[in-house]
Amino acid sequence: MKYEQTIKGTFIRRLNRFIAEVQAGEKTERVHVKNTGRLKELLVAGAEVGLEISSNPGRKTKYSLVSVKKGDRWVNIDSQAPNAVVYDALMSGGIAELGPIRLLAREKAFGKSRFDLYYEGETEKGFMEVKGVTLEKDGVALFPDAPTARGTKHILELMEAAKEGYGAVLFFLVQMGGCRAFSPNREMDPPFAEALSKAAKEGVKILAYDAFVTEDEMVIGQPVRVMI
Incomplete structure (x- = not known):
């Protein structure tokens, strides 16, 4: 983008x-x-x-x-950009964990919820919620940078989708390069961290990628190790 x-x-x-x-x-x-x-x-x-x-x-x-x-590095802080970057990456096959995507739609309803993306691939169809990460400490990307009841709600909704047989993905786009890992910010938001750990055990895929960022551009980078 x-x-x-x-x-x-x-x-x-x-x-x-x-x-x-x-x-x-x-x-x-x-x-x-x-x-x-x-x-x-x-x-x-x-x-x-x-x-x-x-x-x-x-x-x-x-x-x-x-x-x-x-x-010496640029950090993208545009909160609307992660969805666009992840959408483009999915369309071009840039997210290996999901494989080729046949169908991709934005803002798809599920029950009383609405997720950022709905996808259909070769082996599954499912929902994805995208979170942009701008906080970094000692080489670790952290989310959130402030308590987010909404973010915890999204995790619980993805767990419900997984229980009904859908693929469920929580995708963290680190809006910078150079981070060695991603972790939930337990100190800032313990309920979010606890929900994320539970979701990982109940079938929700937790993915994190970094990005190539300049002052005027951001594109998908490489997978980042997830520490939950």
Whole structure:
């Protein structure tokens, strides 16, 4: 996935969940932050950032903040990007654990639930929920970066799908390269970590991949070891 038009800027401060101030060229701009998470370890004063230029002339903010440079690597923080990247990877056969995909659909209902993706492959049909991961500590990617009752609910719903004979996949896309493993963030959200461990024992596939990221692009990378 590549953004059509981007420029680089320098992060100044975050005003609220949705808006930040960034130095873009000679101007200080208020920009849309495409992630409502905390991102405290990424959005620090002086950080180099990637800004997507809006194609909507009537929008209040001209730019959206989509990537941040942490050390020598870029981290994509666009919360809408993981679904698009995983969708493209599935369509091109880039996720070996699921094999060739014959049918792929977004936002598919199951009972009272709605999952990110529905897939049909050579050996199974099932549902997938995609989570983007932007938090890294000592080489380990961690999710979530804030308590998420919604995320735990998704795990329980996937367990129900697995019980009814469907494939059930929880896919963590680490929105950066260089992490040696993925783990649930037990310290931040114990119920999520406990639900994830239970789901793995009851037939839900837990997959994690990293990504190749630049300021204006993110594509699927390699599998990352899952530690539950």
